[in-house]
Amino acid sequence: MLQYLAKRLLLTLPTLLAVSLLVFLMLHLVPGDPAIIFFGDQPVTPERLEQVRRQMGLHRPLLVQYLDFLGGAMRGDLGRSIHNNTPVLEEVTSRIGSSAQLALAAFVVAGGLGLSLGLVSALRRSTWVDAAAMLMALGGVSMPIFWLAAMLIFVFSIKLGWFPVTGFGGWNRLVLPAFALGFVSSATLARLVRSSVLEVLWQPYVTTARSKGLRETLVVRRHVLKNALIAVVTVMGLQLGTLLSGAVITETVFARPGVGKLMVDAISAKDFPLVQGAVLFVALVYIVVNLLVDLSYAYLDPRIRFE
């Protein structure tokens, strides 16, 4: 087990390297000169433009720029934003808290809603309960998140006055964004849980368990759910990654700072070091989450052993 863990952790290095190279190349292949974007619609002389280009370090050959970045990254220095000179690490870490808070809360909502809706509709298959649960899931899948967010604000902030509209800090500022984000991901999950559970329900071992006289709740908990969860956990893992790094719309509507928004802003400003740093962070998140997912397989299915 430990050996397996060490191997997996070691494998993250080439992954991160590949990601950084890919991002670097893509950023430089897409048109747009960061110095020109920096000046935007402000008047500027060609000399000044050249000067800023030098300050940004863009006059150096591409390979040198990349190696410099790599060298710094090895030492834990991700460089500074070329636009406002802030250390990249600081820019990213200052937003991790807010992003993580939202992602975890949304994850709980998604997991709770998705699992219970999916399970209930599978167990009460072809009844009105099933239809209602799946209708809700359909709503979640097809509802644009900004619309849901706007409706939540309208009802719970403006009309009822229960929660603040925006911001971070304080759990009551977290409820609306977490619900909006979580509800949308819960829908996919619910549908997946339903189909996985249905599949397992007809397996011989479930029939065996029932015929041995086990109470239905135990049958579901020990035999059905545990076996149905493998596919579900994989998807949940991927969702957690997305929730952590891709909640741009939710972050924008509820005015929360976050890694997703940081990354989008950095890309549109072509702030090379900042994009690199943020993408590396996101890649790391995915790697870690994937690892956790893989480890959870062993718990869910004792036949899986990591040797």
Place this chain on the structure above:
Amino acid sequence: MEHIRRREFLRRAGVTAGALAASQIMPRFVNPRAAYAQAQATGTLTYGMAGGFDTLDVTTTTFTRVGRIGLHIVDPLVWSTGAGQYAPGLATSWTISPDATVYTFKLREDVKFHDGTPFNAEAVKVTFDRIVDPETRAQTAFSFIGPYDRTEVVDRYTVRVRFKSGHAAFLNGASSPYLGIVSPAAVQRYGRDFGRVVFVGTGPFMLQSYRTDAEVRLIRNPNYNWGARIFKHDGLPYLQSIVYRIVPEEATRLATLETGESLFIEDVPVTDYQRLKSARDKVLLEIPQGGSGWSLMMNQTRAPMNELPVRRAVMHAIDKEGLVRTVWNNIYKAACSPLTPVMFGFDQETCRKVTYNPDQARRLLEEAGWRAGPDGVRVKGNERLRLDFYLQPTPQKNQEMAAFIQANLRQVGMDVTLHVLARAGYLDAVRQGRHHFQYWWDTGTDPGQMLRILFHSRNAGGGTNRNNYRNQDMDRLIEQIEATADPARRKELIVRAQQKVIDEAVMVYLADPPSLYAHDRSVSGVWVDWGGNYPYFYDTRIQR
């Protein structure tokens, strides 16, 4: 039995715990409004800001929003009370040489920075020298300070600023937040962190905390008693603190105003104009913007935009009244000139010169040899009258206006292709001159600066003059405007410049916007500069 008992126990425990939790939580559920009320009572103004920014340092920023915040932290040397009118700020009096190259300021002697160091002539020199230092990478401040040469400390409280050539607009620059005086000691001490973590001036409010992309908290300066004469008092500000919160989404920002979470918001969308105007508990501030309204640049280096009749035809073919009605609900006004009507030297005559007249446009094109082709698009020789319009996808109104213009131009036989590109691609295209059309919109309060940005040949070829209009007479005219301090003479020159660019059909002026802010009725005493850019809360009170 055992099972049932356990379940029963769990159920009871659950209910108790739930009730307990609810009793703890419910008051907080209803809390938000009470919390806002409490904040108001303690004199905290919450401000919903439309977006983030680069730094808090007014010297290096490129964002108007930083000016909005910064004006509370730094004091300007002078205040602008109307187009071309100035009142004392940190400077008590000043003299200007006739050629506008030398400005001498007498400074207040009773002013201290937030870090306790005294404000004096040396601080002015350090602030201005820092603006032109290439390492600083100043932009907005850099263009405001113009042909800066050097600053001389005459004595402790007298300072002389010299320019390489006439700079009649310097007082206008000095009245902006961007040339506000910063603490030399703090600049020295914090280096790269200045503006990022700390920012120190002499203003009525001090920076308390800054969370990137989230909020800026200002707290009142307990020593402030040098309020400028143009305000209603000169002692401590009435507000305890100001919290600027970044709320990029329009609808959300408006929602924060409705719940009381924000007491003041900027960039009110035109779609909510009527509703806010008629709301009993809200106040809508509508200030005609200084600068240059929404307009269309026509790139003269790309055929057929080099043909005067084609540019004239475009000018007459666009129905501006229809445009402001359809796209802007008549809240914006049809524009006439490169300067908005509130600007010093705005020429009323321009409105009579550029009228909507599609027949005239067709006639001009006919005479220039552009004949209607089989599909309605005009042709000359083998060339079709096909024009490329480059624009950015946001704000949404960009695209609405473009569609309107496209339809208008089609009426007279021009085929316009819209290229909607994100910022990077857009700037690449227009700086390289691949466009026929692109938008322009700019705020500012100095006509000379506006005209230079739009029409001076030094800004052509990849700069801001993306008309790529090069005309020596125009260059000279702009330079004269910049070097003329005498108001009457200056006005005359500015009028001549406006008429010249209209006669030569350099640009098409579309719509003049107002700045729209809204606040809760409990807020009073908000001052906004005449250009509409900087709401200032020194005189502001919150009364419930």
